[in-house]
Amino acid sequence: MNTNAFRSLSYGVYVVSSWDHGRAVGCIANSAMQITSSPATVAISINHDNYTNRCIADCGRFALAVLAEDSDPALIGNFGFCSSQTVDKFADTPYSIRGNLPVIHDACAYVVCEVVDTMETETHTVFLGKVTDADVLSSRDPMTYAYYHKVVKGKSPKNAPTYLPEEEPAQPKWVCTVCGYVYDGETPFEELPDDYVCPICKQPKSAFVKK
Amino acid sequence: MNTNAFRSLSYGVYVVSSWDHGRAVGCIANSAMQITSSPATVAISINHDNYTNRCIADCGRFALAVLAEDSDPALIGNFGFCSSQTVDKFADTPYSIRGNLPVIHDACAYVVCEVVDTMETETHTVFLGKVTDADVLSSRDPMTYAYYHKVVKGKSPKNAPTYLPEEEPAQPKWVCTVCGYVYDGETPFEELPDDYVCPICKQPKSAFVKK
Numbered sequence: 425m426n427t428n429a430f431r432s433l434s435y436g437v438y439v440v441s442s443w444d445h446g447r448a449v450g451c452i453a454n455s456a457m458q459i460t461s462s463p464a465t466v467a468i469s470i471n472h473d474n475y476t477n478r479c480i481a482d483c484g485r486f487a488l489a490v491l492a493e494d495s496d497p498a499l500i501g502n503f504g505f506c507s508s509q510t511v512d513k514f515a516d517t518p519y520s521i522r523g524n525l526p527v528i529h530d531a532c533a534y535v536v537c538e539v540v541d542t543m544e545t546e547t548h549t550v551f552l553g554k555v556t557d558a559d560v561l562s563s564r565d566p567m568t569y570a571y572y573h574k575v576v577k578g579k580s581p582k583n584a585p586t587y588l589p590e591e592e593p594a595q596p597k598w599v600c601t602v603c604g605y606v607y608d609g610e611t612p613f614e615e616l617p618d619d620y621v622c623p624i625c626k627q628p629k630s631a632f633v634k635k
Numbered sequence: 636m637n638t639n640a641f642r643s644l645s646y647g648v649y650v651v652s653s654w655d656h657g658r659a660v661g662c663i664a665n666s667a668m669q670i671t672s673s674p675a676t677v678a679i680s681i682n683h684d685n686y687t688n689r690c691i692a693d694c695g696r697f698a699l700a701v702l703a704e705d706s707d708p709a710l711i712g713n714f715g716f717c718s719s720q721t722v723d724k725f726a727d728t729p730y731s732i733r734g735n736l737p738v739i740h741d742a743c744a745y746v747v748c749e750v751v752d753t754m755e756t757e758t759h760t761v762f763l764g765k766v767t768d769a770d771v772l773s774s775r776d777p778m779t780y781a782y783y784h785k786v787v788k789g790k791s792p793k794n795a796p797t798y799l800p801e802e803e804p805a806q807p808k809w810v811c812t813v814c815g816y817v818y819d820g821e822t823p824f825e826e827l828p829d830d831y832v833c834p835i836c837k838q839p840k841s842a843f844v845k846k
Binding site for chain 2: 425426427428429430431432433434435436455456457458459460461462463464465466467469490532533534535541543545546547548550552555556557558559560566567568569570584585586587
Protein backbone atom coordinates (compact mmCIF):
# COMPACT_ATOMS: atom_id res chain seq x y z
CA MET A 425 0.00 0.00 0.00
CA ASN A 426 1.35 3.42 -0.98
CA THR A 427 0.06 5.85 1.64
CA ASN A 428 1.13 8.78 -0.53
CA ALA A 429 -2.17 8.18 -2.34
CA PHE A 430 -3.89 9.77 0.67
CA ARG A 431 -2.20 13.06 -0.16
CA SER A 432 -4.41 13.27 -3.26
CA LEU A 433 -7.60 13.57 -1.24
CA SER A 434 -8.73 17.21 -1.05
CA TYR A 435 -9.84 19.05 2.08
CA GLY A 436 -10.37 22.48 3.53
CA VAL A 437 -8.90 23.79 6.78
CA TYR A 438 -11.28 24.53 9.64
CA VAL A 439 -11.34 25.73 13.23
CA VAL A 440 -13.75 23.38 15.00
CA SER A 441 -15.06 24.98 18.20
CA SER A 442 -17.27 24.01 21.11
CA TRP A 443 -17.89 24.81 24.77
CA ASP A 444 -16.12 23.38 27.81
CA HIS A 445 -18.69 24.27 30.48
CA GLY A 446 -18.92 27.85 29.21
CA ARG A 447 -15.29 28.21 28.13
CA ALA A 448 -14.62 28.43 24.38
CA VAL A 449 -12.43 25.59 23.08
CA GLY A 450 -11.37 24.52 19.62
CA CYS A 451 -8.93 22.74 17.35
CA ILE A 452 -7.93 22.57 13.70
CA ALA A 453 -9.57 19.97 11.47
CA ASN A 454 -9.33 19.23 7.80
CA SER A 455 -11.61 16.19 7.76
CA ALA A 456 -15.03 17.79 7.43
CA MET A 457 -17.68 17.21 4.82
CA GLN A 458 -21.33 17.73 4.11
CA ILE A 459 -23.25 14.45 4.35
CA THR A 460 -26.81 15.40 3.38
CA SER A 461 -28.34 18.52 1.88
CA SER A 462 -31.90 18.28 3.20
CA PRO A 463 -31.78 18.43 6.15
CA ALA A 464 -28.24 19.76 5.97
CA THR A 465 -25.77 17.66 7.95
CA VAL A 466 -21.99 17.85 8.23
CA ALA A 467 -19.53 15.25 9.56
CA ILE A 468 -16.17 15.92 11.19
CA SER A 469 -13.46 13.53 12.38
CA ILE A 470 -11.75 14.46 15.66
CA ASN A 471 -9.00 12.51 17.43
CA HIS A 472 -9.84 11.04 20.83
CA ASP A 473 -6.75 12.78 22.22
CA ASN A 474 -8.02 16.24 21.22
CA TYR A 475 -9.57 17.96 24.24
CA THR A 476 -12.18 19.43 21.88
CA ASN A 477 -13.43 15.88 21.21
CA ARG A 478 -14.73 15.36 24.75
CA CYS A 479 -16.13 18.91 24.84
CA ILE A 480 -18.19 18.27 21.70
CA ALA A 481 -19.35 14.95 23.14
CA ASP A 482 -20.35 16.65 26.41
CA CYS A 483 -22.07 19.73 25.01
CA GLY A 484 -23.50 18.08 21.90
CA ARG A 485 -22.69 20.96 19.58
CA PHE A 486 -19.85 22.20 17.43
CA ALA A 487 -19.07 25.00 14.99
CA LEU A 488 -16.90 24.91 11.91
CA ALA A 489 -15.14 28.14 10.87
CA VAL A 490 -13.79 27.90 7.33
CA LEU A 491 -10.29 29.38 7.11
CA ALA A 492 -9.53 31.55 4.08
CA GLU A 493 -6.31 31.41 2.05
CA ASP A 494 -5.23 34.67 3.69
CA SER A 495 -6.41 33.84 7.20
CA ASP A 496 -3.62 34.42 9.74
CA PRO A 497 -1.45 31.23 9.68
CA ALA A 498 -0.87 31.77 13.40
CA LEU A 499 -4.45 30.53 13.88
CA ILE A 500 -3.23 27.11 12.79
CA GLY A 501 -0.37 27.20 15.28
CA ASN A 502 -2.69 28.34 18.05
CA PHE A 503 -5.60 26.00 17.36
CA GLY A 504 -3.69 23.09 15.80
CA PHE A 505 -0.60 22.66 17.89
CA CYS A 506 -1.71 23.42 21.48
CA SER A 507 -4.32 21.80 23.73
CA SER A 508 -7.46 23.62 24.89
CA GLN A 509 -7.02 21.72 28.15
CA THR A 510 -4.09 23.96 29.09
CA VAL A 511 -4.34 26.95 26.74
CA ASP A 512 -7.15 29.49 26.28
CA LYS A 513 -7.00 29.50 22.49
CA PHE A 514 -9.65 32.22 22.21
CA ALA A 515 -7.85 34.63 24.59
CA ASP A 516 -6.19 36.60 21.78
CA THR A 517 -8.42 35.50 18.91
CA PRO A 518 -11.31 37.80 17.95
CA TYR A 519 -14.55 35.82 17.84
CA SER A 520 -18.31 36.21 18.11
CA ILE A 521 -21.08 33.99 19.36
CA ARG A 522 -22.90 32.62 16.31
CA GLY A 523 -25.76 30.18 16.74
CA ASN A 524 -24.73 29.96 20.42
CA LEU A 525 -21.18 28.84 19.61
CA PRO A 526 -17.85 30.68 19.45
CA VAL A 527 -16.82 31.44 15.84
CA ILE A 528 -13.54 33.19 14.99
CA HIS A 529 -13.77 36.34 12.87
CA ASP A 530 -10.88 35.51 10.53
CA ALA A 531 -12.84 32.97 8.47
CA CYS A 532 -14.77 33.07 5.22
CA ALA A 533 -17.82 31.15 6.44
CA TYR A 534 -19.13 29.17 9.38
CA VAL A 535 -21.48 26.29 10.06
CA VAL A 536 -22.98 25.54 13.49
CA CYS A 537 -24.18 21.99 14.22
CA GLU A 538 -26.04 19.95 16.79
CA VAL A 539 -24.61 16.43 17.11
CA VAL A 540 -27.19 13.88 15.94
CA ASP A 541 -25.01 10.78 15.60
CA THR A 542 -21.47 9.55 16.17
CA MET A 543 -19.33 6.77 14.75
CA GLU A 544 -16.36 5.54 16.76
CA THR A 545 -13.07 4.36 15.31
CA GLU A 546 -9.88 3.27 17.05
CA THR A 547 -8.47 6.78 17.23
CA HIS A 548 -11.13 9.25 16.04
CA THR A 549 -14.79 10.06 16.57
CA VAL A 550 -16.90 10.98 13.57
CA PHE A 551 -19.49 13.50 14.75
CA LEU A 552 -22.53 13.89 12.50
CA GLY A 553 -24.03 17.33 13.02
CA LYS A 554 -27.35 18.74 11.91
CA VAL A 555 -26.76 22.29 10.78
CA THR A 556 -28.64 24.82 12.92
CA ASP A 557 -26.95 28.00 11.67
CA ALA A 558 -24.60 28.93 8.83
CA ASP A 559 -23.45 32.07 7.09
CA VAL A 560 -20.85 33.51 4.74
CA LEU A 561 -18.47 35.93 6.47
CA SER A 562 -16.44 37.18 3.51
CA SER A 563 -15.88 36.50 -0.18
CA ARG A 564 -12.29 35.34 0.37
CA ASP A 565 -11.23 32.02 -1.14
CA PRO A 566 -11.36 29.07 1.28
CA MET A 567 -7.99 27.64 2.25
CA THR A 568 -7.53 24.12 0.95
CA TYR A 569 -5.34 21.65 2.77
CA ALA A 570 -3.14 21.52 -0.36
CA TYR A 571 -2.75 25.32 -0.22
CA TYR A 572 -1.77 25.09 3.43
CA HIS A 573 0.95 22.57 2.62
CA LYS A 574 2.18 24.07 -0.65
CA VAL A 575 1.90 27.81 -0.04
CA VAL A 576 1.82 28.22 3.73
CA LYS A 577 4.25 25.29 3.96
CA GLY A 578 2.53 24.01 7.09
CA LYS A 579 2.61 20.53 8.55
CA SER A 580 -0.02 18.16 9.97
CA PRO A 581 -0.45 17.72 13.73
CA LYS A 582 0.15 14.13 14.81
CA ASN A 583 -3.54 13.82 15.77
CA ALA A 584 -4.76 14.63 12.25
CA PRO A 585 -6.43 11.82 10.29
CA THR A 586 -4.15 12.76 7.42
CA TYR A 587 -0.91 12.71 9.44
CA LEU A 588 1.92 10.94 7.67
CA PRO A 589 5.39 10.74 9.18
CA GLU A 590 7.72 13.03 7.23
CA GLU A 591 10.61 11.47 5.38
CA GLU A 592 13.98 12.30 6.86
CA PRO A 593 15.47 15.29 5.04
CA ALA A 594 18.75 14.68 3.22
CA GLN A 595 20.19 17.94 4.58
CA PRO A 596 19.83 19.20 8.17
CA LYS A 597 16.89 21.58 8.44
CA TRP A 598 15.63 24.00 11.07
CA VAL A 599 12.24 22.85 12.32
CA CYS A 600 9.81 24.64 14.64
CA THR A 601 9.30 22.36 17.65
CA VAL A 602 5.80 23.76 18.23
CA CYS A 603 4.14 23.43 14.84
CA GLY A 604 6.61 21.46 12.73
CA TYR A 605 7.19 24.24 10.19
CA VAL A 606 10.43 23.62 8.27
CA TYR A 607 12.37 26.80 7.54
CA ASP A 608 13.04 27.07 3.83
CA GLY A 609 14.14 30.70 3.34
CA GLU A 610 17.18 31.71 1.34
CA THR A 611 18.92 33.37 4.30
CA PRO A 612 20.77 30.74 6.39
CA PHE A 613 18.72 30.17 9.54
CA GLU A 614 21.64 31.10 11.80
CA GLU A 615 21.79 34.54 10.16
CA LEU A 616 18.12 35.40 10.69
CA PRO A 617 17.47 38.34 13.06
CA ASP A 618 16.86 37.52 16.72
CA ASP A 619 13.25 38.69 16.48
CA TYR A 620 12.46 36.14 13.74
CA VAL A 621 9.30 34.20 14.57
CA CYS A 622 7.79 31.06 13.05
CA PRO A 623 5.43 32.20 10.24
CA ILE A 624 2.93 29.53 11.26
CA CYS A 625 2.69 29.60 15.04
CA LYS A 626 4.63 32.83 15.86
CA GLN A 627 7.01 31.04 18.22
CA PRO A 628 10.46 32.70 18.61
CA LYS A 629 13.62 31.63 16.81
CA SER A 630 14.64 29.73 19.96
CA ALA A 631 11.78 27.27 19.38
CA PHE A 632 13.56 25.93 16.28
CA VAL A 633 15.88 22.92 16.37
CA LYS A 634 18.24 21.58 13.71
CA LYS A 635 17.16 18.14 12.42
CA MET B 636 -29.38 30.00 7.75
CA ASN B 637 -27.37 30.92 4.67
CA THR B 638 -26.73 27.68 2.80
CA ASN B 639 -24.16 29.44 0.60
CA ALA B 640 -21.78 28.85 3.53
CA PHE B 641 -21.67 25.19 2.45
CA ARG B 642 -19.99 26.26 -0.80
CA SER B 643 -16.90 27.17 1.27
CA LEU B 644 -16.25 23.57 2.30
CA SER B 645 -13.50 22.04 0.16
CA TYR B 646 -13.60 18.63 -1.50
CA GLY B 647 -12.03 16.54 -4.21
CA VAL B 648 -13.87 14.76 -7.03
CA TYR B 649 -13.85 10.98 -7.02
CA VAL B 650 -15.17 8.00 -8.94
CA VAL B 651 -16.44 5.58 -6.29
CA SER B 652 -16.64 2.05 -7.67
CA SER B 653 -17.79 -1.35 -6.51
CA TRP B 654 -19.12 -4.66 -7.83
CA ASP B 655 -22.71 -5.58 -8.67
CA HIS B 656 -22.40 -9.37 -8.63
CA GLY B 657 -19.29 -9.23 -10.80
CA ARG B 658 -20.30 -6.20 -12.88
CA ALA B 659 -18.31 -3.00 -12.36
CA VAL B 660 -20.45 -0.10 -11.10
CA GLY B 661 -19.66 3.37 -9.89
CA CYS B 662 -20.68 6.96 -9.32
CA ILE B 663 -19.17 10.37 -8.70
CA ALA B 664 -18.66 11.53 -5.12
CA ASN B 665 -17.09 14.60 -3.63
CA SER B 666 -17.82 13.77 0.02
CA ALA B 667 -14.86 11.57 0.92
CA MET B 668 -12.31 12.00 3.67
CA GLN B 669 -9.71 10.14 5.63
CA ILE B 670 -10.91 9.38 9.16
CA THR B 671 -7.92 7.71 10.82
CA SER B 672 -4.30 7.28 9.79
CA SER B 673 -3.38 4.10 11.67
CA PRO B 674 -5.08 1.93 10.63
CA ALA B 675 -5.98 4.02 7.59
CA THR B 676 -9.71 4.48 7.14
CA VAL B 677 -11.71 6.60 4.70
CA ALA B 678 -15.38 7.63 4.84
CA ILE B 679 -17.64 8.38 1.88
CA SER B 680 -21.22 9.63 1.75
CA ILE B 681 -23.44 8.05 -0.91
CA ASN B 682 -27.11 8.81 -1.57
CA HIS B 683 -29.59 5.99 -0.98
CA ASP B 684 -30.91 6.54 -4.51
CA ASN B 685 -27.50 5.84 -6.08
CA TYR B 686 -27.39 2.27 -7.36
CA THR B 687 -23.75 2.13 -6.24
CA ASN B 688 -24.92 2.53 -2.64
CA ARG B 689 -26.65 -0.85 -2.53
CA CYS B 690 -23.77 -2.49 -4.41
CA ILE B 691 -21.27 -1.27 -1.80
CA ALA B 692 -23.60 -2.45 0.96
CA ASP B 693 -23.94 -5.88 -0.71
CA CYS B 694 -20.29 -6.51 -1.61
CA GLY B 695 -18.78 -4.71 1.40
CA ARG B 696 -16.04 -3.01 -0.58
CA PHE B 697 -15.46 0.17 -2.55
CA ALA B 698 -12.68 1.95 -4.39
CA LEU B 699 -12.04 5.65 -4.69
CA ALA B 700 -10.32 6.93 -7.86
CA VAL B 701 -9.10 10.50 -7.42
CA LEU B 702 -9.84 12.57 -10.52
CA ALA B 703 -7.11 14.93 -11.71
CA GLU B 704 -7.66 18.51 -12.89
CA ASP B 705 -7.14 17.33 -16.46
CA SER B 706 -9.12 14.10 -16.17
CA ASP B 707 -11.66 13.81 -18.99
CA PRO B 708 -14.74 15.82 -17.86
CA ALA B 709 -16.88 13.26 -19.71
CA LEU B 710 -16.10 10.89 -16.80
CA ILE B 711 -18.23 13.15 -14.61
CA GLY B 712 -21.10 13.04 -17.08
CA ASN B 713 -20.82 9.26 -17.41
CA PHE B 714 -20.36 8.41 -13.72
CA GLY B 715 -22.26 11.33 -12.19
CA PHE B 716 -25.36 11.78 -14.27
CA CYS B 717 -26.39 8.25 -15.27
CA SER B 718 -27.38 5.19 -13.19
CA SER B 719 -25.31 2.01 -13.06
CA GLN B 720 -28.63 0.19 -12.86
CA THR B 721 -29.28 0.88 -16.53
CA VAL B 722 -25.91 1.93 -17.95
CA ASP B 723 -22.60 0.03 -18.10
CA LYS B 724 -20.46 2.99 -17.07
CA PHE B 725 -17.23 1.03 -17.49
CA ALA B 726 -18.04 -0.10 -21.06
CA ASP B 727 -16.01 2.68 -22.70
CA THR B 728 -13.87 3.66 -19.71
CA PRO B 729 -10.38 2.13 -19.48
CA TYR B 730 -9.90 0.55 -16.05
CA SER B 731 -7.87 -2.07 -14.24
CA ILE B 732 -8.56 -4.32 -11.29
CA ARG B 733 -6.70 -2.90 -8.31
CA GLY B 734 -7.01 -4.54 -4.91
CA ASN B 735 -9.83 -6.64 -6.42
CA LEU B 736 -11.89 -3.60 -7.41
CA PRO B 737 -12.36 -1.73 -10.71
CA VAL B 738 -10.31 1.49 -10.83
CA ILE B 739 -10.39 3.85 -13.81
CA HIS B 740 -7.05 4.72 -15.44
CA ASP B 741 -7.71 8.45 -15.81
CA ALA B 742 -7.08 9.26 -12.14
CA CYS B 743 -4.11 10.50 -10.14
CA ALA B 744 -4.47 8.02 -7.26
CA TYR B 745 -6.76 5.36 -5.87
CA VAL B 746 -7.73 3.91 -2.50
CA VAL B 747 -9.45 0.53 -2.05
CA CYS B 748 -11.49 -0.09 1.10
CA GLU B 749 -13.32 -2.81 2.98
CA VAL B 750 -16.45 -1.48 4.70
CA VAL B 751 -16.02 -1.74 8.49
CA ASP B 752 -18.91 0.48 9.65
CA THR B 753 -21.82 2.51 8.33
CA MET B 754 -23.83 5.47 9.61
CA GLU B 755 -27.31 6.03 8.20
CA THR B 756 -28.90 9.41 7.58
CA GLU B 757 -32.24 10.31 6.03
CA THR B 758 -30.86 10.38 2.51
CA HIS B 759 -27.25 9.15 2.55
CA THR B 760 -25.17 6.29 3.92
CA VAL B 761 -21.76 7.07 5.35
CA PHE B 762 -19.53 4.08 4.60
CA LEU B 763 -16.41 3.79 6.75
CA GLY B 764 -13.79 1.80 4.87
CA LYS B 765 -10.54 0.29 6.11
CA VAL B 766 -7.96 0.84 3.39
CA THR B 767 -6.66 -2.44 1.94
CA ASP B 768 -4.80 -1.04 -1.06
CA ALA B 769 -3.77 2.39 -2.31
CA ASP B 770 -1.38 3.84 -4.85
CA VAL B 771 -0.44 6.95 -6.76
CA LEU B 772 -1.16 6.67 -10.50
CA SER B 773 0.31 9.95 -11.75
CA SER B 774 1.76 13.22 -10.49
CA ARG B 775 -1.14 15.29 -11.87
CA ASP B 776 -2.88 17.72 -9.52
CA PRO B 777 -6.07 16.37 -7.94
CA MET B 778 -9.28 18.02 -9.13
CA THR B 779 -10.96 19.97 -6.35
CA TYR B 780 -14.71 20.44 -6.31
CA ALA B 781 -14.10 24.21 -6.59
CA TYR B 782 -11.98 23.63 -9.72
CA TYR B 783 -14.78 21.52 -11.19
CA HIS B 784 -17.29 24.31 -10.63
CA LYS B 785 -15.08 27.28 -11.54
CA VAL B 786 -12.95 25.93 -14.39
CA VAL B 787 -14.84 22.95 -15.76
CA LYS B 788 -18.08 24.84 -15.03
CA GLY B 789 -19.84 21.67 -13.97
CA LYS B 790 -22.90 21.27 -11.80
CA SER B 791 -23.85 19.01 -8.89
CA PRO B 792 -26.10 15.99 -9.40
CA LYS B 793 -29.30 16.21 -7.35
CA ASN B 794 -28.15 13.23 -5.26
CA ALA B 795 -24.96 14.99 -4.12
CA PRO B 796 -24.69 15.96 -0.44
CA THR B 797 -23.59 19.37 -1.65
CA TYR B 798 -26.48 19.87 -4.07
CA LEU B 799 -28.02 23.33 -3.88
CA PRO B 800 -30.83 24.38 -6.20
CA GLU B 801 -29.49 26.88 -8.72
CA GLU B 802 -30.92 30.36 -8.69
CA GLU B 803 -33.04 31.16 -11.70
CA PRO B 804 -30.91 32.89 -14.32
CA ALA B 805 -31.92 36.41 -15.27
CA GLN B 806 -31.46 35.64 -18.97
CA PRO B 807 -32.57 32.47 -20.73
CA LYS B 808 -29.72 29.99 -20.89
CA TRP B 809 -29.09 26.74 -22.74
CA VAL B 810 -28.75 23.90 -20.27
CA CYS B 811 -27.70 20.30 -20.88
CA THR B 812 -30.59 18.11 -19.73
CA VAL B 813 -28.24 15.22 -18.93
CA CYS B 814 -25.60 16.84 -16.71
CA GLY B 815 -26.90 20.35 -16.03
CA TYR B 816 -24.01 22.13 -17.76
CA VAL B 817 -24.97 25.71 -18.61
CA TYR B 818 -23.57 26.87 -21.96
CA ASP B 819 -21.58 30.06 -21.48
CA GLY B 820 -19.62 30.41 -24.70
CA GLU B 821 -19.42 33.64 -26.69
CA THR B 822 -21.03 32.18 -29.82
CA PRO B 823 -24.85 32.23 -29.50
CA PHE B 824 -25.96 28.67 -28.77
CA GLU B 825 -28.21 28.58 -31.84
CA GLU B 826 -25.19 29.28 -34.07
CA LEU B 827 -23.06 26.43 -32.73
CA PRO B 828 -22.25 23.67 -35.27
CA ASP B 829 -24.56 20.67 -35.35
CA ASP B 830 -21.81 18.40 -34.05
CA TYR B 831 -21.37 20.47 -30.87
CA VAL B 832 -21.42 18.24 -27.80
CA CYS B 833 -21.69 19.05 -24.10
CA PRO B 834 -18.13 19.51 -22.78
CA ILE B 835 -19.06 17.66 -19.58
CA CYS B 836 -21.10 14.63 -20.61
CA LYS B 837 -20.59 14.62 -24.42
CA GLN B 838 -24.32 14.63 -25.13
CA PRO B 839 -25.31 16.16 -28.51
CA LYS B 840 -26.59 19.70 -29.03
CA SER B 841 -30.13 18.30 -29.07
CA ALA B 842 -29.82 17.41 -25.37
CA PHE B 843 -29.80 21.14 -24.49
CA VAL B 844 -32.95 23.07 -23.61
CA LYS B 845 -33.47 26.80 -23.19
CA LYS B 846 -34.30 27.77 -19.60
